[in-house]
Amino acid sequence: MHSLIRRYLKTAIGFLAVGLALGGWMMVRRELSGVYPSAYVVSAHTHAILVGFVMLMILGVALWLFPRPEKGDVRYQPRIAEAAYWLVAVGTGVRVAGELLRAAIDGGAWLRWAVVLSGFAQIAGIALFFYTMWSRIRPVGS
Numbered sequence: 001m002h003s004l005i006r007r008y009l010k011t012a013i014g015f016l017a018v019g020l021a022l023g024g025w026m027m028v029r030r031e032l033s034g035v036y037p038s039a040y041v042v043s044a045h046t047h048a049i050l051v052g053f054v055m056l057m058i059l060g061v062a063l064w065l066f067p068r069p070e071k072g073d074v075r076y077q078p079r080i081a082e083a084a085y086w087l088v089a090v091g092t093g094v095r096v097a098g099e100l101l102r103a104a105i106d107g108g109a110w111l112r113w114a115v116v117l118s119g120f121a122q123i124a125g126i127a128l129f130f131y132t133m134w135s136r137i138r139p140v141g142s
Helices: 003-033 039-065 078-104 109-136
Strands: none
Touching: 003 039, 003 078, 039 078, 039 109, 078 109
16 A cells, blocks of 8 residues: 555544544533533534545545556646645644634634635645546446
Protein backbone atom coordinates (compact mmCIF):
# COMPACT_ATOMS: atom_id res chain seq x y z
CA MET A 1 0.00 0.00 0.00
CA HIS A 2 1.41 3.38 -1.05
CA SER A 3 2.34 5.85 1.69
CA LEU A 4 -0.19 8.43 0.46
CA ILE A 5 -2.99 5.88 0.78
CA ARG A 6 -1.88 4.99 4.31
CA ARG A 7 -1.85 8.69 5.17
CA TYR A 8 -5.43 9.11 3.92
CA LEU A 9 -6.61 6.09 5.93
CA LYS A 10 -4.73 6.82 9.15
CA THR A 11 -5.78 10.47 9.10
CA ALA A 12 -9.38 9.30 8.65
CA ILE A 13 -9.04 7.12 11.74
CA GLY A 14 -7.60 10.09 13.65
CA PHE A 15 -10.63 12.19 12.73
CA LEU A 16 -12.89 9.31 13.82
CA ALA A 17 -11.25 9.41 17.26
CA VAL A 18 -11.77 13.18 17.45
CA GLY A 19 -15.39 12.85 16.34
CA LEU A 20 -16.11 10.07 18.84
CA ALA A 21 -14.52 12.07 21.66
CA LEU A 22 -16.59 15.13 20.74
CA GLY A 23 -19.75 13.02 20.56
CA GLY A 24 -19.05 11.49 23.96
CA TRP A 25 -18.34 14.89 25.49
CA MET A 26 -21.56 16.33 24.03
CA MET A 27 -23.58 13.37 25.35
CA VAL A 28 -22.14 13.59 28.87
CA ARG A 29 -22.77 17.33 29.06
CA ARG A 30 -26.32 16.95 27.77
CA GLU A 31 -27.32 13.99 29.91
CA LEU A 32 -25.52 14.80 33.15
CA SER A 33 -25.48 18.60 33.13
CA GLY A 34 -28.43 19.51 30.93
CA VAL A 35 -26.14 21.52 28.64
CA TYR A 36 -27.07 21.12 25.00
CA PRO A 37 -24.32 21.61 22.41
CA SER A 38 -24.24 24.78 20.35
CA ALA A 39 -24.57 24.69 16.58
CA TYR A 40 -20.79 25.27 16.38
CA VAL A 41 -20.00 22.16 18.45
CA VAL A 42 -22.46 20.09 16.42
CA SER A 43 -20.83 21.38 13.22
CA ALA A 44 -17.35 20.48 14.53
CA HIS A 45 -18.54 16.97 15.40
CA THR A 46 -20.25 16.56 12.03
CA HIS A 47 -17.20 17.71 10.06
CA ALA A 48 -14.84 15.50 12.07
CA ILE A 49 -16.97 12.42 11.36
CA LEU A 50 -18.38 13.06 7.88
CA VAL A 51 -15.53 14.87 6.16
CA GLY A 52 -12.58 13.90 8.35
CA PHE A 53 -13.43 10.24 8.74
CA VAL A 54 -15.92 9.21 6.06
CA MET A 55 -14.67 11.35 3.18
CA LEU A 56 -10.95 10.75 3.80
CA MET A 57 -11.62 7.01 4.15
CA ILE A 58 -13.57 7.00 0.85
CA LEU A 59 -10.84 8.98 -0.92
CA GLY A 60 -8.06 6.74 0.42
CA VAL A 61 -9.84 3.53 -0.52
CA ALA A 62 -10.68 4.93 -3.98
CA LEU A 63 -7.03 5.81 -4.52
CA TRP A 64 -6.09 2.27 -3.50
CA LEU A 65 -8.74 0.28 -5.40
CA PHE A 66 -9.50 2.17 -8.59
CA PRO A 67 -7.81 0.85 -11.74
CA ARG A 68 -4.33 2.10 -12.46
CA PRO A 69 -4.19 5.05 -14.82
CA GLU A 70 -3.89 4.09 -18.47
CA LYS A 71 -0.59 4.71 -20.24
CA GLY A 72 -0.60 8.25 -21.52
CA ASP A 73 -3.16 9.42 -18.95
CA VAL A 74 -2.18 13.02 -18.22
CA ARG A 75 -5.11 13.81 -15.92
CA TYR A 76 -4.15 11.53 -13.03
CA GLN A 77 -1.12 12.83 -11.15
CA PRO A 78 -0.11 11.59 -7.68
CA ARG A 79 0.99 15.09 -6.67
CA ILE A 80 -2.57 16.33 -7.27
CA ALA A 81 -3.92 13.52 -5.07
CA GLU A 82 -1.39 14.60 -2.43
CA ALA A 83 -2.44 18.26 -2.70
CA ALA A 84 -6.06 17.13 -2.32
CA TYR A 85 -5.10 15.24 0.84
CA TRP A 86 -3.53 18.32 2.41
CA LEU A 87 -6.46 20.55 1.47
CA VAL A 88 -9.03 18.16 2.95
CA ALA A 89 -7.02 17.15 6.04
CA VAL A 90 -5.82 20.63 7.02
CA GLY A 91 -9.12 22.22 5.99
CA THR A 92 -11.04 19.77 8.16
CA GLY A 93 -8.69 20.16 11.12
CA VAL A 94 -8.91 23.94 11.00
CA ARG A 95 -12.67 23.74 10.49
CA VAL A 96 -13.17 21.50 13.55
CA ALA A 97 -10.87 23.63 15.73
CA GLY A 98 -12.42 26.86 14.44
CA GLU A 99 -15.97 25.70 15.12
CA LEU A 100 -15.00 24.65 18.65
CA LEU A 101 -13.31 28.00 19.25
CA ARG A 102 -16.41 29.80 17.93
CA ALA A 103 -18.42 27.96 20.60
CA ALA A 104 -15.98 28.98 23.34
CA ILE A 105 -14.93 32.54 22.50
CA ASP A 106 -15.90 35.50 20.38
CA GLY A 107 -12.88 35.29 18.10
CA GLY A 108 -14.00 38.10 15.85
CA ALA A 109 -13.70 38.31 12.11
CA TRP A 110 -10.41 36.37 11.91
CA LEU A 111 -12.03 33.26 13.38
CA ARG A 112 -15.08 33.51 11.11
CA TRP A 113 -12.76 33.85 8.12
CA ALA A 114 -10.71 30.85 9.27
CA VAL A 115 -13.86 28.72 9.38
CA VAL A 116 -15.00 29.93 5.96
CA LEU A 117 -11.61 29.48 4.30
CA SER A 118 -11.11 26.05 5.82
CA GLY A 119 -14.53 25.04 4.50
CA PHE A 120 -13.48 26.15 1.03
CA ALA A 121 -10.23 24.18 1.42
CA GLN A 122 -12.34 21.07 2.07
CA ILE A 123 -14.43 21.76 -1.04
CA ALA A 124 -11.35 22.44 -3.18
CA GLY A 125 -9.58 19.30 -1.94
CA ILE A 126 -12.50 17.01 -2.70
CA ALA A 127 -13.03 18.60 -6.13
CA LEU A 128 -9.31 18.34 -6.93
CA PHE A 129 -9.24 14.69 -5.89
CA PHE A 130 -12.10 13.74 -8.19
CA TYR A 131 -10.65 15.83 -11.02
CA THR A 132 -7.43 13.81 -10.94
CA MET A 133 -9.25 10.49 -10.39
CA TRP A 134 -11.90 10.95 -13.10
CA SER A 135 -9.98 9.06 -15.79
CA ARG A 136 -9.47 6.12 -13.40
CA ILE A 137 -13.25 5.60 -13.14
CA ARG A 138 -13.60 3.20 -16.04
CA PRO A 139 -14.38 -0.45 -16.73
CA VAL A 140 -11.53 -2.93 -16.72
CA GLY A 141 -11.46 -6.57 -17.70
CA SER A 142 -15.06 -6.86 -18.82
